[in-house]
Amino acid sequence: VNAGLEGLKELPAETTDGYRMPLWVNTGLITDVARSLDRGAEGIGLYRTEIPFMIRDFFPSEQDQMETYRKQLEAFAPRPVTMRTLDIGGDKPLPYFPIEEDNPFLGWRGIRVTLDHPEIFLVQIRAMLRAAEGLNNLRIMLPMVTSVHEVDESTKLIAQAVEELREEGHVINQPLIGVMVEVPAAVYQVRRFARRVDFISVGSNDLTQYLLAVDRNNPRVASLYVPYHPAVLKALQFIVHEAHKENVSVSICGEMAADPGGAILLMAMGYDVLSMNATNLPKVKFALRGISFDRARELLNQIIVMDDVDKIHMTLRNALKELG
Ligand code: PEP
Numbered sequence: 625v626n627a628g629l630e631g632l633k634e635l636p637a638e639t640t641d642g643y644r645m646p647l648w649v650n651t652g653l654i655t656d657v658a659r660s661l662d663r664g665a666e667g668i669g670l671y672r673t674e675i676p677f678m679i680r681d682f683f684p685s686e687q688d689q690m691e692t693y694r695k696q697l698e699a700f701a702p703r704p705v706t707m708r709t710l711d712i713g714g715d716k717p718l719p720y721f722p723i724e725e726d727n728p729f730l731g732w733r734g735i736r737v738t739l740d741h742p743e744i745f746l747v748q749i750r751a752m753l754r755a756a757e758g759l760n761n762l763r764i765m766l767p768m769v770t771s772v773h774e775v776d777e778s779t780k781l782i783a784q785a786v787e788e789l790r791e792e793g794h795v796i797n798q799p800l801i802g803v804m805v806e807v808p809a810a811v812y813q814v815r816r817f818a819r820r821v822d823f824i825s826v827g828s829n830d831l832t833q834y835l836l837a838v839d840r841n842n843p844r845v846a847s848l849y850v851p852y853h854p855a856v857l858k859a860l861q862f863i864v865h866e867a868h869k870e871n872v873s874v875s876i877c878g879e880m881a882a883d884p885g886g887a888i889l890l891m892a893m894g895y896d897v898l899s900m901n902a903t904n905l906p907k908v909k910f911a912l913r914g915i916s917f918d919r920a921r922e923l924l925n926q927i928i929v930m931d932d933v934d935k936i937h938m939t940l941r942n943a944l945k946e947l948g
């Protein structure tokens with residue numbers, strides 16, 4: 625199968641009736657980058673910056689971070705690279721910055737940590753901005769946002785970093801800024817976020833976990849962790865409609881986009897970009913090239929009114945079989 629997928633590299637993810645779907649990748653290490661380009665990725669929808677932090681024994685310096693980020697930005701230029709600000713806590717521990725909590729997924733994670741430590745945030749933002757100097761393909765993305773206040777605080781700090789660097793003589797363009805929608809509170813504030821930033825990106829891994837109250841890593845409840853749950857599908861559809869009311873582009877960077885069935889439904893909902901792991905990109909492209917947008921819409925309309933997860937899974941499976 626993989627050999628057959630090889631030839632897809634240069635071909636767009638275009639449905640049989642000519643609907644074009646941008647496919648981007650999620651990265652973490654520089655080794656992901658060559659593989660992603662090799663598979664025809666059109667951008668990076670999620671660069672998990674905590675990964676280079678996790679493989680060190682201490683906080684990397686601004687210079688160190690800048691060099692790491694520069695490699696991703698350079699390799700992908702002029703394609704866009706979406707760098708997520710440090711998303712530690714929850715399931716992403718830093719060995720040299722221990723966080724002990726009873727409920728880490730409801731605790732100090734993502735933007736909550738970095739807004740409590742603006743010095744960590746500012747160093748990272750400065751490193752990103754410097755890394756993008758002369759390339760101008762940087763998008764900055766904020767994780768675990770639950771309130772407008774967090775968006776405003778973050779954009780203020782980013783503006784401060786831009787100003788500082790300009791005063792120091794750097795040529796810094798204003799980066800695009802985006803908010804991740806990965807908790808239920810964010811779902812109901814998409815329009816407010818959209819008025820403040822340049823893009824919205826859905827983290828369906830966490831969104832599934834928080835909507836269904838199911839720990840994404842607990843094997844005992846793994847069978848309840850279902851991205852195709854009717855409530856999750858409803859939320860995903862709602863997010864697109866809300867973002868588009870403000871004419872803001874909305875992407876998805878959770879694992880759901882890496883599943884051919886998920887990708888078809890998300891395209892039909894109107895997602896502007898699907899970002900996924902590089903391994904699955906050819907498979908997703910193959911699936912999208914084999915279906916018409918009309919058929920995908922039909923499938924979505926059929927599935928979105930279903931009450932039962934098993935029936936949804938079966939309907940999707942049959943539809944994929946039909947595609948070969
Ligand atoms: C997500 O939550 O869907 C996401 C993309 O971020 P992570 O998996 O890194 O939490």
Ligand code: MG
Nearest residue numbers: 806827829830
């Ligand atoms: Mg997440």
